[in-house]
Amino acid sequence: MKRTSRISDLRNIITEEKKRGRKIAFVPTMGFLHHGHLTLIDKAKETGAFLVVSIFVNPLQFGPNEDLTRYPRDIERDALLVEAAGVDILFHPTVEEMYPEKMVTFVEVGELDEMLCGANRPGHFRGVATVVNKLFNIVQPDMAFFGQKDYQQYLIIKRMVTDLNLPIQICPVPIVREDDGLAMSSRNVFLNPEQRQEALVLSKSLNEAERSIQMGQKSAREVEEQIKKSITLKSQGVIDYVEVRDASDLTEVTDIKRPVLIALAVKFGTTRLIDNKVVEVKRDV
Amino acid sequence: MKRTSRISDLRNIITEEKKRGRKIAFVPTMGFLHHGHLTLIDKAKETGAFLVVSIFVNPLQFGPNEDLTRYPRDIERDALLVEAAGVDILFHPTVEEMYPEKMVTFVEVGELDEMLCGANRPGHFRGVATVVNKLFNIVQPDMAFFGQKDYQQYLIIKRMVTDLNLPIQICPVPIVREDDGLAMSSRNVFLNPEQRQEALVLSKSLNEAERSIQMGQKSAREVEEQIKKSITLKSQGVIDYVEVRDASDLTEVTDIKRPVLIALAVKFGTTRLIDNKVVEVKRDV
Known part of the structure; x- marks a missing residue:
């Protein structure tokens, strides 16, 4: 496996692969890889394309009071994992390499970016869309893989690609869970044993x-209340949001008629966890 | 010369040229071509690259009270001109082809977009940056050519390309003027003979x-006042702005020490004209 922190090196290598007619598959990550990331990488590997993984903890998507500095990092462990997974090149730029001067250009995906995780994290999705746009311009992949745990992020990236005519196929990959149901996340390491146990209430x-x-429940509000009640009863988690939304565009839903996304964010101590589920609705017969 | 209004056609053709190892040069325009555009095209032609010209009057960069509907158009005349200029493919998409659904994604180039032409045209440069980003993603050129008459636009595009890591060289081309000094513009056709004559005050x-x-004038304010006085005395033009700015980043200037951009926008009747000049400053010996 090749490994570089330089944009120019990465570009040279990818240009050579493209000249040989190879497709490029891309998995952007923030590192501290877990089985969820490795599933993304496996899916990307299955395409047979030249496989690029990036590891970059992007300051632009963290708010001033968020966990940028304590976000877990272990690049050497990550490098071993991606090498074993058959990745062709690992790109792990420094902040200076990605942001050599003050950024004044931003990509904004309106409407989708202010709700759910965007409501309590202003600027978060602008930071995500901008860095992913930069990474797409650097890697110029044919396909890019995103986990559905960050469902809103996945929809935002998909919409950015459509609106800006990026010639990239966005491939979603289902949430990967621990055996007991907890959605995998790099932030799970911050949970103490009690919180780790209580957090099971989310997936349940x-x-x-x-x-x-x-079974026929049609009321989005009642579904939300039911979940909130469970979380409050069975844990000390502090609810950020629990929402039932249209699965295609995250618009608000009153009566559940089409596929919905049930999404939630809950804080256990200082650790904010997210989880979600897309629920198909059976047609009335 | 090939000609298409379809993104997919254009992409197929460009992909074939790239496979053959050809570089791609791109000149985006809003059509109604004049000698200024043809100079851009000649410069692009000199590179020896496969030459793509687009003609698209972009609604996104026009304000609700601006001249979108009356902006001059003559696609058949334009097609003859670009064919004669040796263009390889003319891309002239419809509004539906460029904006098939409601856009929610926008590219914003902060700081540079709110001054000068941005101040009185809110959203204008957001519309420009967004459509140029889309066109860049569609054409994927190695080089793109922009006229310095739209100096602020040129700087904004250059900054967007840097900030978003687009692998494109932005090539500026000096203003082309009529024999009597008027900067060429598609909007000049709207001037009546008296306005056409009076508009010479801009370049003069x-x-x-x-x-x-x-000769040693160092005061940016005095330079601005001198120009405003000339325009007011010698014409019925209504001044939008006359400003002396740093030529590299358009920041405000008090004492003229480094190269400056002198930029102005003046309305003659309903027709708004812009012009500018970059002035080098002789070092004190």
Whole structure:
């Protein structure tokens, strides 16, 4: 596996591969890789394309009071993992390499960026869209892989690609969970044993909500209340949001008729976890 | 010369040329071509690259009370001109082809976009940056050519390319003028004979300002006042702005020490004209 922190090196290598007619697959990450990332990488590997993984903890998407400095990092461990996964090149730029001078250009994906995780993290998705746009321009992939745990991020990137005519196929990959149901996240390492146990309420309440919708529950508000009640009863988690939204564009939903996204963000101590589930709705027969 | 209004056609053709190892040169325009555009095209032609010209009057960069509907158009005349100039492919998409659904993604180049032409045209440069970003993603050129008449636009595009890591060389081309000094513009056709005559005050006052700076004038405010006085005395033009700015980043200037941009926008009747001049400053010996 090749490995570089330089944009110019990466470009040279990718240009050579393209000249040989190879497609490029890309998995952008913030590192501290877990089984969810490795699933993304496996999916990308299956395409047979030249496989680029980036590791970059992007300051632009963290708010001033967020966990940028304590975000977990372990580049050497990550490098071993991606090498074993058959990645062709690991790109791990420094902040200076990605932002050599003050940025004045930003990519904004309106409408989708102010709700859910955007409401309490102003500027977060602007930071995400901008860095992903930069990475896309650097890597120029044919396909890029995003996990559905960050469902809103996935929709925002998909919309950016459509609106800006980027010639890139955005491939979503389902959430990967621990055996007991907790959605995998680099931030899970911050949970103490009690919080780790309590956090199971997230996936459990999502599963319950799914069953309730499949049994005929049509009220988005009632589904939300049911989940909030479970979380409050069974944990000390502080709810940021629990929302039932249209799965295609995140618009608000009153009556559940089409596929919905049930999304939530809950803080356990100082650690904010997110989880979600897309629920298909059976047609009335 | 090939000609298409379809993004997919254009992409297929460009992909074939790239496979053959050809570089791509790109000249984006809003059509109704004049000698200024043809100079851009000639410069692009000199590179020996496969030459793409686009003609698209971009609604996104026109304000609600601006001249989108009356902006002059003559695609058949334009097609003859670009064919004669040796262009390889003319891309003239419809509005529906460029904006098939409601846009929610925008590229914003902060700081540079709110002054000068941005001050009285809110959203204008956001519309420019966004459509140029789209066109760059569609054409994927190695080089793109921009006229310095739209100096602020040129700087904004250059900054967007740097900040977003677009692998494109931005090539500026000097202003082309009529024999009597008027900067060429598609909007000049709207001037009546009297306005056409009066509009000469723009280039003349820029030339006078340049001489005055070369003779030792250091005060940006005095240069601006001198130009405003000339325009007001010698024409019925209504001044939008006359400003002396740093030529590299358009920041405000008090004492003229480094190269400056003198930029102005003046309305003659309903027709808004812009012109500018970059003035080098002789070092004190």
